[in-house]
Amino acid sequence: xxxxxxxxxxxxxxxxxxxxxxxxxxxxxxxxxxxxxxxxxxxxxxxxxxxxxxxxxxxxxxxxxxxxxxxxxxxxxxxxxxxxxxxxxxxxxxxxxxxxxxxxxxxxxxxxxxxxxxxxxxxxxxxxxxxxxxxxxxxxxxxxxxxxxxxxxxxxxxxxxxxxxxxxxxxxxxxxxxxxxxxxxxxxxxxxxxxxxxxxxxxxxxxxxxxxxxxxxxxxxxxxxxxxxxxxxxxxxxxxxxxxxxxxxxxxxxxxxxxxxxxxxxxxxxxxxxxxxxxxxxxxxxxxxxxxxxxxxxxxxxxxxxxxxxxxxxxxxxxxxxxxxxxxxxxxxxxxxxxxxxxxxxxxxxxxxxxxxxxxxxxxxxxxxxxxxxxxxxxxxxxxxxxxxxxxxxxxxxxxxxxxxxxxxxxxxxxxxxxxxxxxxxxxxxxxxxxxxxxxxxxxxxxxxxxxxxxxxxxxxxxxxxxxxxxxxxxxxxxxxxxxxxxxxxxxxxxxxxxxxxxxxxxxxxxxxxxxxxxxxxxxxxxxxxxxxxxxxxxxxxxxxxxxxxxxxxxxxxxxxxxxxxxxxxxxxxxxxxxxxxxxxxxxxxxxxxxxxxxxxxxxxxxxxxxxxxxxxxxxxxxxxxxxxxxxxxxxxxxxxxxxxxxxxxxxxxxxxxxxxxxxxxxxxxxxxxxxxxxxxxxxxxxxxxxxxxxxxxxxxxxxxxxxxxxxxxxxxxxxxxxxxxxxxxxxxxxxxxxxxxxxxxxxxxxxxxxxxxxxxxxxxxxxx
Numbered sequence: 043x044x045x046x047x048x049x050x051x052x053x054x055x056x057x058x059x060x061x062x063x064x065x066x067x068x069x070x071x072x073x074x075x076x077x078x079x080x081x082x083x084x085x086x087x088x089x090x091x092x093x094x095x096x097x098x099x100x101x102x103x104x105x106x107x108x109x110x111x112x113x114x115x116x117x118x119x120x121x122x123x124x125x126x127x128x129x130x131x132x133x134x135x136x137x138x139x140x141x142x143x144x145x146x147x148x149x150x151x152x153x154x155x156x157x158x159x160x161x162x163x164x165x166x167x168x169x170x171x172x173x174x175x176x177x178x179x180x181x182x183x184x185x186x187x188x189x190x191x192x193x194x195x196x197x198x199x200x201x202x203x204x205x206x207x208x209x210x211x212x213x214x215x216x217x218x219x220x221x222x223x224x225x226x227x228x229x230x231x232x233x234x235x236x237x238x239x240x241x242x243x244x245x246x247x248x249x250x251x252x253x254x255x256x257x258x259x260x261x262x263x264x265x266x267x268x269x270x271x272x273x274x275x276x277x278x279x280x281x282x283x284x285x286x287x288x289x290x291x292x293x294x295x296x297x298x299x300x301x302x303x304x305x306x307x308x309x310x311x312x313x314x315x316x317x318x319x320x321x322x323x324x325x326x327x328x329x330x331x332x333x334x335x336x337x338x339x340x341x342x343x344x345x346x347x348x349x350x351x352x353x354x355x356x357x358x359x360x361x362x363x364x365x366x367x368x369x370x371x372x373x374x375x376x377x378x379x380x381x382x383x384x385x386x387x388x389x390x391x392x393x394x395x396x397x398x399x400x401x402x403x404x405x406x407x408x409x410x411x412x413x414x415x416x417x418x419x420x421x422x423x424x425x426x427x428x429x430x431x432x433x434x435x436x437x438x439x440x441x442x443x444x445x446x447x448x449x450x451x452x453x454x455x456x457x458x459x460x461x462x463x464x465x466x467x468x469x470x471x472x473x474x475x476x477x478x479x480x481x482x483x484x485x486x487x488x489x490x491x492x493x494x495x496x497x498x499x500x501x502x503x504x505x506x507x508x509x510x511x512x513x514x515x516x517x518x519x520x521x522x523x524x525x526x527x528x529x530x531x532x533x534x535x536x537x538x539x540x541x542x543x544x545x546x547x548x549x550x551x552x553x554x555x556x557x558x559x560x561x562x563x564x565x566x567x568x569x570x571x572x573x574x575x576x577x578x579x580x581x582x583x584x585x586x587x588x589x590x591x592x593x594x595x596x597x598x599x600x601x602x603x604x605x606x607x608x609x610x611x612x613x614x615x616x617x618x619x620x621x622x623x624x625x626x627x628x629x630x631x632x633x634x635x636x637x638x639x640x641x642x643x644x645x646x647x648x649x650x651x652x653x654x655x656x657x658x659x660x661x662x663x664x665x666x667x668x669x670x671x672x673x674x675x676x677x678x679x680x681x682x683x684x685x686x687x688x689x690x691x692x693x694x695x696x697x698x699x700x701x702x703x704x705x706x707x708x709x710x711x712x713x714x715x716x717x718x719x720x721x722x723x724x725x726x727x728x729x730x731x732x733x734x735x736x737x738x739x740x741x742x743x744x745x746x747x748x749x750x751x752x753x754x755x756x757x758x759x760x761x762x763x764x765x766x767x768x769x770x771x772x773x774x775x776x777x778x779x780x781x782x783x784x785x786x787x788x789x790x791x792x793x794x795x796x797x798x799x800x801x802x803x804x805x806x807x808x809x810x811x
Contacts, residue, residue, distance in 0.1 A: 118372030124381040131346035135369045138246040143233035150268035156300040159193040167194045167219035194219040242278030266319030270294040283335040350447030372598025378441035386712045387444035390705040391430040395449040427687035431459040431570045434680040437582035440590040468564035468661030481620035484530040486764045487513040488742035496522040517630035528562040570681045578679035584616030619731035619761045628657035641703035660698035671702035675720035743770040
């Protein structure tokens with residue numbers, strides 16, 4: 043009976059072994075058939091990847107047209123730079139930087155082979171001894187402690203499989219690894235592996251990992267850093283220094299011990315290298331939870347320092363490149379942005395939003411105490427949608443220097459308000475009206491105009507000042523005066539000006555500028571970019587400014603494939619002399635008594651003077667829904683807006699002068715130094731058609747002599763031929779110099795005296811009923 047059972051058991055074993063052999067044979071057969079079917083496509087992909095590396099080494103000529111740019115076998119992020127070559131951000135699906143094999147340090151390659159595939163230079167893609175050794179060790183430990191895959195198999199797995207843990211995948215990988223070994227040299231295989239392997243946190247390749255974890259190129263890695271990176275490879279998620287520093291350090295030690303085992307590192311050097319590594323990366327002990335590894339600004343978010351601008355750029359480039367080409371081809375995209383100013387602009391926008399949110403929180407608290415459900419709902423919605431926009435243009439070139447489309451870029455906040463938010467512009471339209479009045483010569487800075495009740499239009503403070511000069515009317519942003527200026531003009535004058543600057547259909551401008559007096563107070567809607575373009579044109583001596591954002595595009599080897607065409611000769615839109623005089627009126631807005639004067643205190647020196655010339659205009663729309671500021675210096679036109687996407691009030695008194703102007707002043711203070719101090723506005727314009735006169739604001743007439751009248755306006759520029767001709771009668775005549783007693787000398791040559799101009803009646807040059 044016993045012999046019977048033994049025979050029966052042996053038969054069963056043979057039966058199951060035969061079934062297992064048949065099963066395995068079928069799977070091998072099917073895997074081989076799959077390999078035969080896919081071999082050509084697989085090897086073609088590998089060839090493309092190898093060509094990417096070869097181009098990197100040889101500098102082979104790339105395609106010279108935008109349309110021909112196609113991604114290679116593996117993805118290389120496209121990098122976006124500012125006008126000075128500073129990295130702004132990247133477009134990518136996988137973060138990877140390619141590096142030649144020769145540029146990787148020897149100790150990194152040695153650590154990789156010692157840890158991952160000691161017989162790499164001996165086998166032909168499959169290490170049978172290694173597989174057997176792994177089976178034995180895993181069986182003895184009753185858990186997975188060692189893999190048997192060679193570097194070549196790992197390369198095949200990453201490139202050509204979904205990395206699923208199945209027998210089919212392993213068999214396919216087996217055939218693929220053998221094909222790779224037949225076609226490529228060992229060094230070529232290592233180069234492909236080093237640039238391809240996943241290193242955690244979206245990083246691919248050892249070069250990218252070195253930059254991410256250690257903020258340096260792989261070329262500059264120390265032996266300790268190299269060993270630690272190699273230690274991550276088997277399980278990047280588990281062995282990352284970000285998620286588990288002690289385990290990361292343990293893996294570093296394992297790799298160093300492997301180097302000792304193969305004779306590539308002296309045992310006594312392990313402690314020395316680890317001590318230097320610990321010191322360099324501020325690691326107290328091997329049990330430490332924190333270090334300086336990967337502690338860099340872009341560690342978690344990726345390099346994206348201007349998210350709204352990059353999102354806009356991605357959409358624009360999508361008309362020239364496929365999404366694959368943008369994300370995977372390693373393009374180098376150079377833009378007009380100034381990263382330094384951009385970061386400060388973002389900070390300014392965020393500060394304004396935080397300030398407004400605090401105000402909403404107070405309003406919300408009050409509404410809750412009063413149990414006003416409607417107000418609570420309104421303020422909650424406003425609080426959640428409070429935002430800002432900030433954009434700057436360089437008038438001479440049209441370069442967009444800053445672009446902030448919102449307080450912060452997120453999944454819920456991607457609408458670019460700098461480009462797309464059509465909002466009522468409030469009093470920021472007034473300088474354009476006053477420019478037209480100056481150009482048409484229906485007003486001058488000294489013209490008296492009535493700040494008196496006009497229909498139902500009110501001033502910000504609810505008061506009226508009577509007759510004031512045009513200069514004071516803009517400086518103090520008096521609403522009835524702006525309407526009276528508009529009444530002196532034709533609506534088509536304003537429409538034509540905006541149409542010619544923005545180059546939008548005239549029919550659209552007609553809709554934006556209806557024949558209504560409220561237009562003079564900014565009831566029309568424009569985007570911050572459009573408003574910035576209007577004022578950049580004014581700064582550019584009246585010549586039209588076309589906003590520009592791209593300079594050139596290079597392939598991943600630095601060869602230029604596209605360059606922005608030279609702009610055409612700009613069209614003369616505005617009268618230069620009138621544009622200059624309008625800017626000087628805007629200077630009064632930031633000067634003594636102007637609506638933006640308090641905001642500019644951070645720019646004043648110890649004597650109370652501005653460090654450089656600034657012009658501006660505040661703007662606040664009806665019911666305090668939108669707050670604006672237009673800021674000008676000689677080489678930059680800036681527009682800032684604060685509001686909320688729900689189009690609800692910011693709150694009583696929440697104006698452009700309080701929310702936007704101070705943030706603009708902070709922006710100037712942070713971006714301007716003695717090295718880039720803006721030039722005076724007068725140096726931009728031909729002064730032959732400009733004349734400067736001092737006048738008395740009470741009458742708009744010339745002052746007889748300095749200090750002849752109260753609050754005298756000194757050296758105000760006028761368009762030549764429109765300056766006041768008559769003198770203000772107030773004040774004491776300038777005394778005539780005393781003549782010495784006559785003698786022979788002065789009798790022959792009597793002293794020359796300057797006659798006092800005759801007085802003229804106090805007749806205003808122009809008034810409006």
